[in-house]
Amino acid sequence: xxxxxxxxxxxxxxxxxxxxxxxxxxxxxxxxxxxxxxxxxxxxxxxxxxxxxxxxxxxxxxxxxxxxxxxxxxxxxxxxxxxxxxxxxxxxxxxxxxxxxxxxxxxxxxxxxxxxxxxxxxxxxxxxxxxxxxxxx
Numbered sequence: 001x002x003x004x005x006x007x008x009x010x011x012x013x014x015x016x017x018x019x020x021x022x023x024x025x026x027x028x029x030x031x032x033x034x035x036x037x038x039x040x041x042x043x044x045x046x047x048x049x050x051x052x053x054x055x056x057x058x059x060x061x062x063x064x065x066x067x068x069x070x071x072x073x074x075x076x077x078x079x080x081x082x083x084x085x086x087x088x089x090x091x092x093x094x095x096x097x098x099x100x101x102x103x104x105x106x107x108x109x110x111x112x113x114x115x116x117x118x119x120x121x122x123x124x125x126x127x128x129x130x131x132x133x134x135x136x137x
Contacts, residue, residue, distance in 0.1 A: 003065070003091040004030070006128050007057050013127035014120050015053035025054045030091070034058060056114050057124065064106035068099055095129075104129045 004026045011018055028034040034055060095103065104125045111121030125132070 001093055001095055003061065003093060007054075007061050010057045010061065010124045010128045011054050014057070014116075014124050018052055018054050021052070022054060025052075025058070029058050053116075056111070056116060059114055060107055060110040060116075060121075060124065061128065063110040064103050065093055067106045067110075068102045069093065069095075100129050101132060104132045108132075 007026070007029075008022060011022055025034060107125035107129060108118070108121045111124050112118055116124065122132075
């Protein structure tokens, strides 16, 4: 799965009004120029506020993928940002269906930690990883 596509799905669901900025922010993330949303009130290095949901969703998704799929996946996503002079392929991850519940939970937790309300964090996780089915999954 393409990480940018996962983030796009989430942003379309929770903040469709930010979609006109999505391609610019996604390009900045792929180039390693996107600041962290963990600094409230700051601005991303591309001139957009870092508290936009787009920047938060990039942090939520990459954090969830890293915590559930392991440090190797996260390191691979981060390492791509240092390859500035080479063609930049899309960041890809393989998601095993058995990990979906854990990814959903990590997405909700990360979203709340980064300032999304619980309802918005659950909506984001549902849109990206599917609804949490609990023990039925």
